[in-house]
Amino acid sequence: MIRFLLRRFVTMAVTLLIISALVFFIIKLPPGDFLSNQIAELRAQGESASIAKAEFLIKQYGLDKPAWQQYLVWIGVMPGPNGFSGLLQGDWGWSFEYDKPVVDVIGDALWLTLLVNLAVVIFIHVVSIPIAIYSATRQYSVGDYLATFIGYIGLATPSFLLALIMLYYMNRWFGISIGGLYDAQYAGEPWTWAKTQSLLSHLVVPTVVIGLGGTAAMIRRMRANLLDELGKQYYVTAKAKGLDPTRALLKYPFRMSLNPFIADIGNLLPHLVSGSVLVSLVLSLPTVGPILLSALKSQDQFLAGFILMFVALLTVVGMLISDLLLAWLDPRIRMGGGR
Amino acid sequence: MRYAHKFLEEHMEAPLLSVRQLTVDFNTDAGNFRAVDGLTFDIPKGKTVALVGESGSGKSVTAQAILQILSKKARITGGSIVFNDPANGAAIDIAALQPESDAMHALRGGRIAMIFQEPMTSLSPLHTIGNQISEALMIHSDVDQAAANQRTMEVLARVGFPDPKRALKSYPFELSGGLRQRAMIAMALITRPVLLIADEPTTALDVTTQAQILDLIKELQGETGMSVLLITHDLGVVANVADEVVVMYRGRVMEAGSRENIFRNAQHPYLQALMRAVPRFAMAENERLTPIREVTSATLTSAAAPERIQPKGPILKAEHLTKCFTLRSGWFSGNTQEIRAVSEVDLSLPIGKTLGLVGESGCGKTTVSKMIMRALTPNSGRVLFDDGTGPKDVHKLEGDALTTYRRSVQFIFQDPFSSLNPRMTVYELLTEPLRIYNIGTSDERYARVKQLLDMVGLDHRALRRYPHSFSGGQRQRLGIARALALEPRVLLCDEPVSALDVSVQAQVLNLLKDLQSALGLSYLFVSHNLAVVDYIADTIAVMCRGYIVEEAPKSSLFRNPVHPYTQALLAAVPDPDIDRPLDFAKLRSGRFSQPSEWPEPFRIAPGEFGVMKEIEPGHKVRVGHLTAREAA
Numbered sequence: 029m030i031r032f033l034l035r036r037f038v039t040m041a042v043t044l045l046i047i048s049a050l051v052f053f054i055i056k057l058p059p060g061d062f063l064s065n066q067i068a069e070l071r072a073q074g075e076s077a078s079i080a081k082a083e084f085l086i087k088q089y090g091l092d093k094p095a096w097q098q099y100l101v102w103i104g105v106m107p108g109p110n111g112f113s114g115l116l117q118g119d120w121g122w123s124f125e126y127d128k129p130v131v132d133v134i135g136d137a138l139w140l141t142l143l144v145n146l147a148v149v150i151f152i153h154v155v156s157i158p159i160a161i162y163s164a165t166r167q168y169s170v171g172d173y174l175a176t177f178i179g180y181i182g183l184a185t186p187s188f189l190l191a192l193i194m195l196y197y198m199n200r201w202f203g204i205s206i207g208g209l210y211d212a213q214y215a216g217e218p219w220t221w222a223k224t225q226s227l228l229s230h231l232v233v234p235t236v237v238i239g240l241g242g243t244a245a246m247i248r249r250m251r252a253n254l255l256d257e258l259g260k261q262y263y264v265t266a267k268a269k270g271l272d273p274t275r276a277l278l279k280y281p282f283r284m285s286l287n288p289f290i291a292d293i294g295n296l297l298p299h300l301v302s303g304s305v306l307v308s309l310v311l312s313l314p315t316v317g318p319i320l321l322s323a324l325k326s327q328d329q330f331l332a333g334f335i336l337m338f339v340a341l342l343t344v345v346g347m348l349i350s351d352l353l354l355a356w357l358d359p360r361i362r363m364g365g366g367r
Numbered sequence: 368m369r370y371a372h373k374f375l376e377e378h379m380e381a382p383l384l385s386v387r388q389l390t391v392d393f394n395t396d397a398g399n400f401r402a403v404d405g406l407t408f409d410i411p412k413g414k415t416v417a418l419v420g421e422s423g424s425g426k427s428v429t430a431q432a433i434l435q436i437l438s439k440k441a442r443i444t445g446g447s448i449v450f451n452d453p454a455n456g457a458a459i460d461i462a463a464l465q466p467e468s469d470a471m472h473a474l475r476g477g478r479i480a481m482i483f484q485e486p487m488t489s490l491s492p493l494h495t496i497g498n499q500i501s502e503a504l505m506i507h508s509d510v511d512q513a514a515a516n517q518r519t520m521e522v523l524a525r526v527g528f529p530d531p532k533r534a535l536k537s538y539p540f541e542l543s544g545g546l547r548q549r550a551m552i553a554m555a556l557i558t559r560p561v562l563l564i565a566d567e568p569t570t571a572l573d574v575t576t577q578a579q580i581l582d583l584i585k586e587l588q589g590e591t592g593m594s595v596l597l598i599t600h601d602l603g604v605v606a607n608v609a610d611e612v613v614v615m616y617r618g619r620v621m622e623a624g625s626r627e628n629i630f631r632n633a634q635h636p637y638l639q640a641l642m643r644a645v646p647r648f649a650m651a652e653n654e655r656l657t658p659i660r661e662v663t664s665a666t667l668t669s670a671a672a673p674e675r676i677q678p679k680g681p682i683l684k685a686e687h688l689t690k691c692f693t694l695r696s697g698w699f700s701g702n703t704q705e706i707r708a709v710s711e712v713d714l715s716l717p718i719g720k721t722l723g724l725v726g727e728s729g730c731g732k733t734t735v736s737k738m739i740m741r742a743l744t745p746n747s748g749r750v751l752f753d754d755g756t757g758p759k760d761v762h763k764l765e766g767d768a769l770t771t772y773r774r775s776v777q778f779i780f781q782d783p784f785s786s787l788n789p790r791m792t793v794y795e796l797l798t799e800p801l802r803i804y805n806i807g808t809s810d811e812r813y814a815r816v817k818q819l820l821d822m823v824g825l826d827h828r829a830l831r832r833y834p835h836s837f838s839g840g841q842r843q844r845l846g847i848a849r850a851l852a853l854e855p856r857v858l859l860c861d862e863p864v865s866a867l868d869v870s871v872q873a874q875v876l877n878l879l880k881d882l883q884s885a886l887g888l889s890y891l892f893v894s895h896n897l898a899v900v901d902y903i904a905d906t907i908a909v910m911c912r913g914y915i916v917e918e919a920p921k922s923s924l925f926r927n928p929v930h931p932y933t934q935a936l937l938a939a940v941p942d943p944d945i946d947r948p949l950d951f952a953k954l955r956s957g958r959f960s961q962p963s964e965w966p967e968p969f970r971i972a973p974g975e976f977g978v979m980k981e982i983e984p985g986h987k988v989r990v991g992h993l994t995a996r997e998a999a
Contacts, residue, residue, distance in 0.1 A: 261488040267436050269503040269554070270476030273467060280491050359538045360492055 036351075040344045045103075047340040048115070048333075052099045055329050055336075061091055062124040062327045089122060089330075102333065115337065121330030125323065130334050134316065138338070140209055141301055141315040144238070147231055148304070149296060151239040152246055160250030164258060165277065175247060182244035188310045191237045195311065198233055209234075209313055234311055238304045253288060257281035290353050297346030298339045381451045381458070382409035383562055383594045384433070389446035389462065391425070391432050391618075402428045402441065404618035410562065412453065415588065415595040417609035417626075419602065419641075421659075421868045422839075425618035426598045430564045433596070434475050435466040452478060453561060477507040480555035484567035486547035490539040496523075497535030500554045507558045522553040526583060544728070545576035549583065556587060563588075564596045569604065573727035573895060575959060578939040581608050582951040600869055602645055603898075603941030606630055607949050614638050630945045644873040645943050646902040648925060655880075656873040656902065662824035662844075667885050673854055676755030682889050683716040683739065683776075683857055684758065687748035690734055708734045710913040711748070711976045714891075716857065721883065721890040723904030723921070725897055725936070727960065731913040732893045736859045739891065740778060741769075752776070754856070774804060777850035781862035783842035787834040793820075793845060794830040800852040819848040823878060840871030844878065851882070861893045876903055897940050901925060906985070909933045911960050914977065916969075919986035929988045931969055935959035967991065 067082045086092055090101055090108055100106035102121065104114020113119040120130040163172040198204045210226040217223060257263065258281050266276040305317035312318075316335055323332040355362045391403040403425045410416045418426045431437045433448055448461040464471045480503075483489040490499060500522065501515035510518070516535060523531035526549040539547055548568065555563055565584065569577035585608055588595055599605060605612055605626070612629040614621045614637065622635040633639045643657040690709040709731040716722045726732045737743045739750050741761055751758035752772055764772050780786035787796055797816045801807055807815065817827045823844040834842055843863060850858055860879070864872040880903060882888060894900050900907055901921055908918040909932065917930040928934045936959070941949055962971035970991045971977040979987045 261483060261485060262491040264436060265481075265483060265489045265551075265554075266491070268434055268476055268481045270472045270474075270506050271502070272472060279494075283493055284491070358493060359495075360540055363538070363541070 036348055040348065043344055044337075044340060048103055048337055049099065051333055051336045051340070052102060052329075053095065055324070055327070055332050056095050056098075058327065060327070061329060063091055065327070066124070085122070085124065102330065115334070120334045123323070123328055123331040125326050125328040125331065130331050133319065133331060134335070137314050137316050137319055138301075140313070141317070144209070144231065144234055144313065144315060145299070145301070145304065147235045148239040148242070151235050152242045155239070156243045156246035156250060160247045160254060161277070161282065163247070164251045164254035167255060179244035179247045182240040185240070187237050187241055188306050190240065191233070191307050191310045194233050194237060204229055204233070208311075209315075234304070234307060234313055237311075238307050249288070250285065253285035254281060257284045260284075287354065287358060290357065291350055293350035293353065294343060294347035297342040297349075301335070301339050301342065380412070382411045383451055383453070384410040384596075385449050385451075386429070386433075387447045387449070389429070389432060389448060390444050391428050391437065391441055392444045393441050395440055402618050403432065405446070406615070406618065406620060407446075408613045408620060408623055410594050410596055411611070412561075412594055413588070413592045414610040415585075415597055415608055416611045416613060417597045417599060417605040418613050418615060419599060419605055420615035421600060421641075421870055423617075424615040426615050427566055428618075429615075430481065430566050430596065430598055433461060433564060434479060434481055435461065435464065435471050436475070437466075450474065450479070450562075454478075473507070476503055476555075476560075477558050478560055479562045479564065480558060480560040481564040481566065482548070482551045482555050482568050485571050486544060486551050487539065487571075489551055490547060492539055494538075495535065496537050496539065496542070496550045500550065500557055503554050504557045518557060519553070522557045523550070525587075526550075526553045526556075527579075528553075543576075544572055545579065548572060548576075548580050552580075552583065552587070556591070559591060560593060562594050562596065564598070566598045567600070568597070570599070570601070574897070574939040575727065575935060575954065577604075578941070578949055578951065578954045581941075581949070582955060584608070585951070601941065602642060602869070602943035606943050606945045607941045614641070626945060630943070641870065642943065644870045646873075646876070646898040647942060647944065648898060648901060648937075648940070649942075649944070650902065656877060658873040658877060659870040660874070662874050662878065664821055664824045664881075666818060666821045667881055675856070677718060678753035678755050678758075680753060680758065681715040682718045682753055683714075683891070684751040684753075685712055685714040685735070685739065685748065686751065688712040688714075688735065688738055688745045688750065689747045690731075690738060690743060691746050708913050709738070709745070712910075712913075712915055713979070714908060714915070716889050716891055717905075718856075718889050719883070719887050720906065721892050721904045723900035723907040724891060724893045724910060725895065725900050725907060726910035727895055727936075730910045730960075732910050733861055735910075736778075736861050736891060736893050740776060740859060741772075770804075774853045775855050776857045776859065777853065777855040779843075779846055779850050779858055779860045779863045782866050783839050783846055784866075786846055787842055787849075789834055792831055792833055796834070796845065797849055797852055800849065804853060806853075815852065819851055822851065822882065823848045838871070839867055840874055843867060843871075843875050847875075847878065847882070851886075854886075855888070857889045857891065859891045859893070862895070863892075864899060865894065865896060872899070879903060897936060909936065912962055914962065914971070914989055915979070916989045917987070918979070923983060923986045927983075927986070929982060929986075931965050932959050965991075 063082050063086050067079055070078050070082065088109055090098055093101075097106065101108035102114050104112055104116035104119070106112075108114070120134075122128075123130050123133045126133045159175050163169075163175045166172050209230050210223055211230075214223040214226055258277075260281065263276065263281050266280050267273065271279070301316050304313075304315070305321055307313070308315045308317040309321070320332060320335045322328075323335065386409070387407050389403055389406040390401060392399060392401050406425070406429060408416070418429065420426050428437065428441065431441075432443055437443070443462050446462060450459045450461055451457075452459065459470065459474070461471070461474065490496070497516060497519055501512065501519045504510060504515045504518055505512070520531040520535060523534050528534040528546065528549065534542075534550070539550070542550065563584070568584070569580050572580060581604065584595060587593075597604070597609060609626050611623070611625055613623040614629070614635065616637050621637045622629065622633070629638065633642060637659075640657065640659045644659055646656060688709055689707065689711055692706045692708050693704070712731075712735055714722060714724070714735070724732045724735065734743065738745050739761070741750075744762060750761040752761050752775070753759070754771070754775060759768070761772060791799070794813075794816060797819055798812045801812050801815065806812070816830065820827050820829060825841065825844060825848070829837070834845065837845065843866075847863075863879070864875050867875060876899065879890065883890060890903070892900060892904055904921055906918065907921050907924050908915050909924075909930065910916070911932045917924065917928070917933045924933070925937070928937055935954070938950055939954055962977075963973055965971065968990045969988075971989070972991070975991070977989045977991050980990050981987050
């Protein structure tokens with residue numbers, strides 16, 4: 029077990045290293061960078077004071093050095109102007125666009141993103157699992173067709189469109205204000221009970237909008253998995269023991285049909301951050317998605333690089349968690365059997 | 368007078384279960400049909416009733432109806448199933464109960480328990496044996512987990528688990544097929560039911576294991592006095608364990624009576640036909656099986672083998688084949704383990720003959736056939752193929768020579784359902800080999816395919832249909848037709864009839880025989896069924912733990928089996944003849960498949976190979992190292 033974990037950690041580290049290199053060089057691929065673009069702009073306007081600052085930043089972050097040196101400084105294996113100070117040392121870098129350290133730009137947004145998407149994940153599972161069980165056990169019934177129909181609509185509706193519609197009607201019917209994750213008055217305020225309440229009421233629309241497509245997909249997959257398992261012999265055995273059908277269903281086929289979803293956790297975690305960019309833009313949610321988009325557009329390299337690395341880290345950790353969970357839940361994997 | 372009264376009383380006693388005019392209807396997309404049609408029979412107390420018939424005869428549906436676990440598409444539409452519970456004397460009509468009523472839940476698993484055919488899939492792979500068995504007890508009686516575990520261990524010990532405490536925490540995939548079925552039996556019996564329904568309980572098991580399981584069921588029946596409803600298609604099993612027999616065909620009873628009556632004096636033509644279709648050991652040299660539905664072919668009698676140079680020696684020969692597999696022992700550990708699946712196997716297949724390779728599951732017979740096909744590379748030894756130009760090592764062939772070899776040796780698979788691509792029509796399936804080898808124009812291919820279909824007794828109208836619209840036997844014949852498309856010289860048949868019904872099995876075996884005599888084919892016939900091999904093979908090689916332990920022409924093998932493993936194997940085959948019962952006492956002692964536990968001179972110490980010793984012309988037996996040295 030310990031050897032396995034060690035091996036996994038080594039491969040994880042190597043994977044992250046490769047990803048960091050890829051991320052950095054892809055961000056650097058377009059010619060120029062945020063600062064030199066800005067300097068060119070400032071020159072055109074003739075503002076020498078700002079130019080001096082920008083040039084200081086260029087020195088400070090070594091943007092005049094070759095790309096590979098910048099990369100090594102960024103990840104923190106080569107001393108930069110401030111000595112060893114990179115991702116490995118916990119220095120996430122400077123956002124040129126916001127003129128703030130990356131940690132200040134992202135800080136709140138990161139947690140809000142995780143919160144919104146966690147709410148989405150819970151929403152998806154809470155809604156889709158009961159519906160899937162219902163439609164699988166009553167295959168080809170009216171309810172099954174209805175769930176399928178609604179599911180397809182959910183899949184087919186563009187989420188940003190739904191977001192706009194819901195925003196309008198939520199405001200009209202319930203007076204919930206438009207956009208954001210809390211009312212404007214709380215922006216920059218410390219977290220209080222009132223702010224939390226405001227946050228919760230604002231969470232409803234994004235959760236439903238982002239979650240609907242996923243719910244529909246989940247219902248379809250869960251239903252198909254369950255249908256496969258319902259035909260299995262061990263379910264008949266459980267019923268032949270005299271177990272009542274609901275308990276038999278939950279203990280045996282349902283448990284079996286969960287495996288693919290546990291294996292999916294690795295994909296789910298990174299999705300938490302990057303999955304909802306479009307909706308976040310439409311609803312002007314202060315989440316990471318829009319920040320990443322603008323950072324990529326303006327070549328704000330440390331900001332974009334950090335967000336992408338964070339997503340990569342979530343992916344690798346997610347994979348590890350799902351592997352460990354699978355091994356814990358499924359003895360066939362744990363014991364290397366499964367003849 | 369008093370005697371007469373007592374006689375009446377004994378025989379008028381109500382049977383445990385009496386089924387009267389039972390009908391079960393299926394509503395499917397393809398229309399409605401009646402799976403069970405006015406079925407009537409009784410299960411007396413403490414007796415074993417065998418329900419016999421082909422697949423599709425409605426015997427499993429009957430069992431499901433008794434437990435009310437029919438699929439959603441099926442419904443009991445008439446008749447009664449009266450259960451007289453000896454515990455309280457109450458008579459309950461199961462057919463009138465709601466499937467999910469409390470009364471039905473209490474009966475199901477509590478008073479009437481069931482075991483199934485495939486013990487691997489019947490147990491949940493995610494839960495321990497202990498969990499699944501104790502659950503059955505906890506549903507039906509008011510005990511806590513600790514008491515249930517205690518009782519589970521007792522039952523596991525009773526059904527023959529060597530270490531019940533460990534078994535409690537074992538998962539199904541850690542157990543052998545035989546132990547899994549024992550666990551199923553423990554699960555059924557822990558609630559002390561009065562009726563055990565066993566649906567093909569031994570069909571998926573090896574013969575020696577089958578004999579042990581049948582023995583166990585009989586023993587437990589003697590102890591608890593329960594009745595058994597045994598559902599099977601194997602008349603050999605019926606002859607050995609049943610008290611009464613009910614023969615079903617298309618949901619109706621064809622014939623019913625005591626075992627004596629049924630076997631000595633079969634009346635109904637269907638039952639007679641069923642009995643003639645089963646291969647037996649005592650068959651005459653040229654006796655032919657009579658399938659229930661004979662398949663005829665117009666062109667087969669006139670078909671002839673293509674003119675080819677004939678090899679002087681055997682067409683196929685294996686020399687000292689050895690294959691090891693490396694197992695990773697666990698997911699988390701890097702430990703590996705070497706398993707020798709095949710050890711020093713020598714085989715030789717003469718042209719136009721059939722070599723039967725017999726052994727229990729896991730003995731390495733499929734590995735051998737895969738090495739011959741060059742799907743696996745042996746660790747040592749070689750396979751020689753002689754197409755008339757002298758023997759060549761198959762594993763050194765390259766280019767055209769390899770292509771020719773692949774054409775000459777074709778494979779027939781065990782499972783006719785998964786071996787045909789469901790998305791291809793019969794025409795596409797049968798022309799695929801021709802297309803791969805670029806043979807003929809499309810007109811010629813069409814003619815060839817029609818000829819092939821006729822050879823295997825199928826109508827050429829089948830060409831446009833997809834495999835799912837054929838029965839198992841028809842599919843297996845399609846598989847044979849596909850194997851014949853390239854005019855091969857050798858067919859490797861890996862358990863070609865073990866997934867088929869007895870009646871269909873006879874059809875396919877006869878077809879293989881006819882094809883052999885018409886086309887001059889050579890067969891390597893791999894099977895676990897001794898009677899089948901006896902019917903089709905000329906020479907038989909018995910395999911155990913990767914060794915060929917005995918090889919002989921079939922007459923001398925069955926007349927004079929020398930090796931203890933061969934003897935055990937032969938003794939374990941249930942014969943559909945009530946005058947030759949199984950010797951359960953002998954099979955009980957059971958360590959036949961441990962080379963290190965065979966009596967001298969057959970004992971093979973771990974790490975040794977032993978030597979084949981010829982005891983009469985063509986009859987060879989593997990003996991241990993010691994005696995070989997003595998002989999030298």
